[in-house]
Amino acid sequence: MIFCPLYSGSSGNSIFASSDKAKVLIDAGLPGKHIEKALEHIGQNAKDIDAIFVTHEHTDHTKGVGVLSRKYDIPIYANSATWEAMSKTLGKIKTENIRIIENNYINIKDMDITSYEISHDAAAPSGYSLSHKNKKACIATDLGVFSEEVSNHLEDADVILLESNHDIQMLKFGPYPYNLKRRILSNVGHLSNDDCGKAIINITNSKFKKIILGHLSKTNNYPELAYQTVVNVLKDAKIKLDKDLCLSMAKRDMPSNYIEF
Ligand SMILES: [Zn+2]
Ligand SMILES: [Zn+2]
Numbered sequence: 001m002i003f004c005p006l007y008s009g010s011s012g013n014s015i016f017a018s019s020d021k022a023k024v025l026i027d028a029g030l031p032g033k034h035i036e037k038a039l040e041h042i043g044q045n046a047k048d049i050d051a052i053f054v055t056h057e058h059t060d061h062t063k064g065v066g067v068l069s070r071k072y073d074i075p076i077y078a079n080s081a082t083w084e085a086m087s088k089t090l091g092k093i094k095t096e097n098i099r100i101i102e103n104n105y106i107n108i109k110d111m112d113i114t115s116y117e118i119s120h121d122a123a124a125p126s127g128y129s130l131s132h133k134n135k136k137a138c139i140a141t142d143l144g145v146f147s148e149e150v151s152n153h154l155e156d157a158d159v160i161l162l163e164s165n166h167d168i169q170m171l172k173f174g175p176y177p178y179n180l181k182r183r184i185l186s187n188v189g190h191l192s193n194d195d196c197g198k199a200i201i202n203i204t205n206s207k208f209k210k211i212i213l214g215h216l217s218k219t220n221n222y223p224e225l226a227y228q229t230v231v232n233v234l235k236d237a238k239i240k241l242d243k244d245l246c247l248s249m250a251k252r253d254m255p256s257n258y259i260e261f
Helices: 032-041 065-072 080-090 148-154 168-173 178-185 193-203 223-236
Strands: 002-007 014-018 023-028 051-053 076-078 098-100 105-108 111-117 126-132 135-140 159-163 209-214 245-249
Touching (some): 002 032, 002 159, 148 193
Antiparallel strands (some): 002 014, 014 023, 111 126
């Protein structure tokens, strides 16, 4: 499989993944042109995308979904509550490209996609696990809490994009209005750097994982701080980098971590 976050952060999210035969995007939260450019950058072409999966209706995950579907005739997959919440903002979508995920499972060619519930302030937000043969990649961002359900899906994954959204002190003392701070810190908000580190302790086991930290806040975090905070939490738990797991950062503005596994 190939797994590559094209963009990751509060300003827009999109992830490319492929198996031998299937090519998919998870979210397309930037203008279509940006997604096309990012795909080109990693040697892919938007016309070859078989499906776009949507995690939830917030615009940092959906901005380019409608445009790409119309331009390249790509089916869009989401659960029914997410469809209801996002359909107005997507614009006109061909009936046959409106695909509703039922029973949390979809198969695209030789790729199996399972969705799972995440805790976030959207209609019915989902994480996704993508598998092919015995390989598995998971997306877990926009998490108010790191639930047992999410943990169960992640513990046997090879590659994980995990949220490390904010530094709690930067958020608390930063410029956001009080209500927004409370929303982000709530159990339907976003995972802090500290909580991200604790989440990783939870899923560290005999299965070696490549973990990519992503969905960083532009205002309340920066990559070096996120990385170091997580490393410190792992060190305290005696988890060894590159032996127990490997850690990297997703980039906000360009493709990162092109992982073949
Ligand atoms: Zn969101
Ligand atoms: Zn988001």
